[in-house]
Amino acid sequence: xxxxxxxxxxxxxxRDDLGRLRPDLVAAYDxxxxxxxxxxxxxxxxAIAREPIPGLGARTPRGDRLTVTLPGGGTLDGSRAAxxxxxxxxxxxxxPDGTITDPVHLARITGMDARFRAELANSVANLxxxxxxxxxxxTLKQLADDPEGLATAEQSVVxxxxxxxxxxxxxxxxxxxxxxxxxxxxxxxxxxxxRVPDDRWYGEGxxxxxxxxxxxxxxxxRHPELRPTGRxxxxxxxxxxxxxxxxxxxxxxxxxxxxxQMTSAVRTVSPAAVRNGPIVSxxxxxxxxxxxxxxxxxxxxxxxxxxxxxxxRSLAYLAREAPRQAPGEVILPLAALAQPALQQDAIDTGFxxxxxxxxxxxxxxxxxxxxxxLHRGAALEAHGQNTLVALRDGVPTRxxxxxxxxxxxxxxxxxxxxGFSLGVPTLHGDLGTDDPDQLRTKLLAAAISGTLAExxxxxxxxxxxxxxRLWRHVAAAAHDTYARLGPGAAGDAARLLDxxxxxxxxxxxxxxxxxxxxxxxxxxxxxxxLR
Numbered sequence: 001x002x003x004x005x006x007x008x009x010x011x012x013x014x015r016d017d018l019g020r021l022r023p024d025l026v027a028a029y030d031x032x033x034x035x036x037x038x039x040x041x042x043x044x045x046x047a048i049a050r051e052p053i054p055g056l057g058a059r060t061p062r063g064d065r066l067t068v069t070l071p072g073g074g075t076l077d078g079s080r081a082a083x084x085x086x087x088x089x090x091x092x093x094x095x096p097d098g099t100i101t102d103p104v105h106l107a108r109i110t111g112m113d114a115r116f117r118a119e120l121a122n123s124v125a126n127l128x129x130x131x132x133x134x135x136x137x138x139t140l141k142q143l144a145d146d147p148e149g150l151a152t153a154e155q156s157v158v159x160x161x162x163x164x165x166x167x168x169x170x171x172x173x174x175x176x177x178x179x180x181x182x183x184x185x186x187x188x189x190x191x192x193x194x195r196v197p198d199d200r201w202y203g204e205g206x207x208x209x210x211x212x213x214x215x216x217x218x219x220x221x222r223h224p225e226l227r228p229t230g231r232x233x234x235x236x237x238x239x240x241x242x243x244x245x246x247x248x249x250x251x252x253x254x255x256x257x258x259x260x261q262m263t264s265a266v267r268t269v270s271p272a273a274v275r276n277g278p279i280v281s282x283x284x285x286x287x288x289x290x291x292x293x294x295x296x297x298x299x300x301x302x303x304x305x306x307x308x309x310x311x312x313r314s315l316a317y318l319a320r321e322a323p324r325q326a327p328g329e330v331i332l333p334l335a336a337l338a339q340p341a342l343q344q345d346a347i348d349t350g351f352x353x354x355x356x357x358x359x360x361x362x363x364x365x366x367x368x369x370x371x372x373x374l375h376r377g378a379a380l381e382a383h384g385q386n387t388l389v390a391l392r393d394g395v396p397t398r399x400x401x402x403x404x405x406x407x408x409x410x411x412x413x414x415x416x417x418x419g420f421s422l423g424v425p426t427l428h429g430d431l432g433t434d435d436p437d438q439l440r441t442k443l444l445a446a447a448i449s450g451t452l453a454e455x456x457x458x459x460x461x462x463x464x465x466x467x468x469r470l471w472r473h474v475a476a477a478a479h480d481t482y483a484r485l486g487p488g489a490a491g492d493a494a495r496l497l498d499x500x501x502x503x504x505x506x507x508x509x510x511x512x513x514x515x516x517x518x519x520x521x522x523x524x525x526x527x528x529x530l531r
Contacts (some may be wrong), residue, residue, distance in 0.1 A: 005261070032132045050083060065079075065080060078094065122170065149325065189292055191256070192228055193233075194210075209305060209317065211256065215256065255299075271316075272429030282298070282422070285298055294401065297400055360457075381446045383447075410432075449501045476529070497525070505518070
């Protein structure tokens, strides 16, 4: 996970940089800083409350408060409501030295290391910068009329990861580079084309590597044998910054390598991803052929420079199908639909202002194809960034899935599925598993505890609805699907509807020796007992 690039401006450095780069944003940045501190603090407080953070003692609920015993003695006391995933409430946090408003201070007194504290400070700074430069959320009509509406929707997501305290951490990017490359700043970047010697190229097609400009400026100087062709192409960064939509070419997205830490991971393209992408794309596309409500956005090409005989994770890229948006249709990531303004637009446009009808239709669109794919042998990590929904007149009509690195494939389930005619391909890395718990956890943590729970959390806040009324519709979609799948899916059904729900423990993962190893926490299941 370690990156050689450690630039990490904190709030003060970012403000100084803005005075030189964007003086027009300084006042808005100052105004946004308290809210950015509070947002990151609430995310960290939630992680402390529910995740296996090393060194922390007992967590004791006391009415609407929670008390946590600190490693060196003393306690934290804060709002219980603010510990829920996707909470917007102030943490109202108190420690041995009084009120806590700075997440860096909270990390210090809970024994978290200096590097993580620097990441939190950088997250606060970049979140405040994003909010200072934010534009009004686009409407569904504006997105439908926009030839590049998907990129516009993705660039409208300001706050980043909804539960990770490093929601806007970009270790390796200066303030100037954040403004130049980050999607929330609505930028266009010039992707470079690099010629690779034939004997150093992995992949089909000509030996031309597509490189992000940050990677060109910070990594290519170590590889003098790689020569720029002089050709570039403009592209708009999508939610993940290193995945981009070429301007004027709506059929393709490009996933590039960027040696920058965002949230917990350095965003390179692994050798396993290069080898798996096109093969797994064919597998998933075949598996979903008869599911009219699900489109797999296939990774059609992967290329990399060979270093010591292996594809280099820093010198690689993937080409992926872009969604095809029909006339009158809007396609957007579910993370974008969780923005209150866009969610309310869909409710008003498609459901005459009825939030329950909206959620029922969304659950009926999202959940059935994901549960069927799990039953057949493919657990899709359907979180809000890589799972897209198509809306027509505000009504969800179909699901689209992209980015195959988090998928888990069960060879045994594939062989048991009558409709699957392909042989099971060789899978690289950790994609292959027949462990039912791993398969179920991968899907449920993303799709239920993540994607649908976020939609419900927003509806609960904006419409003052009892959450159980909304979860009932999710349970109904699951029951209907499992009734069609029959008794062979009983184990999957019980795990979804009756057992505690898994949620990725993002802060515990970040603090672990290997932040890419999954760590899970578990939440009470709001669908338990709902029929």
